[in-house]
Amino acid sequence: MxxxxxxxxxxxxxxxxxxxxxxxxxxxxxxxxxxxxxxxxxxxxxxxxxxLPDESKQEKRRAALSILEKWSFEDGKQDSLVYERSIVSLYDSIEKVLSQQLPTATLFLRIKAILLIERIFINEKRDLNSIRHMDYYIWENVFKEAQCEHNNIFEEIGLDAVNKHFTAMYRAWPKRPYKDL
Incomplete structure (x- = not known):
């Protein structure tokens, strides 16, 4: 526009x-x-x-989260708060990994693609309840493969933290397609 x-x-x-x-x-x-x-x-x-630039979007999410935390005592707000905190944490951990020089192996190219897609999804919508996310099983399969094949690098560059944040976010996501997780 x-x-x-x-x-x-x-x-x-x-x-x-x-x-x-x-x-x-x-x-x-x-x-x-x-x-x-x-x-x-x-x-x-x-x-x-x-x-808005991506950094500004994350700043606005943090500000909204700060306000939400002050009013989270209301019924029904706790679930939303957990989800919104997890999005902010996930985004920060994705940014931390993407700011590094990742190994050039094909597997890390796949991980980079997944991280970029998730970052795009998070930044796509202002309303956190309208955000879409990476498919859980695609994420899980690629991250398990990377952890098995490159465990030392996996932890060194922070992929273990990103994976934990994604899993926590996914479980807190009210609209997740796989409810059994």
């Missing part, structure tokens, strides 16, 4: 706010305007999110 289109959405959102603040519509019309405004706002926020 171009900057002009983004500005146009921002001005449209502003107009919706003005409509809500300056008119005395019937309840049905007011509800309709609120719904439309909510949709425009969601789209606008997603567009803004996509334009």
């Amino acid at each position: 171009s900057q002009q289109e983004e500005l146009s959405l921002a001005s449209i959102l502003n107009e919706y706010d003005n409509m809500l603040n300056n008119t005395s519509k019937s309840v049905g019309i007011e509800l309709q305007i609120k719904q439309e405004s909510s949709l425009v706002k969601r789209v606008y926020e997603e567009i803004q999110w996509r334009g």
Whole structure:
């Protein structure tokens, strides 16, 4: 989306706010305007999110997590908190591994691809409950192979930590496809 289109959405959102603040519509019309405004706002926020650098997205996740931790005493928030913490931890551990020079063996190329895909998935959506993740069994098979064949390097470059974070995140993920894990 171009900057002009983004500005146009921002001005449209502003107009919706003005409509809500300056008119005395019937309840049905007011509800309709609120719904439309909510949709425009969601789209606008997603567009803004996509334009952020990855580091900024992680900073925003950390800030949101900090706020959530303050209010986590509410019923039903604990599961969400565990999942969101695990996403932040997983992302940090992925970044740590990807910042290193990985071995050139084909197996490490496969691991790098999996890590890059998971990082892309995490950064794709602003709403953590809308995030998709790597398939658990693809991840597990490649990581087990790497651990068996290259255990010393596996631990040295932090793949053991990434694997633990992924497993914890996957188990905390409310929308995981494999519920038996």
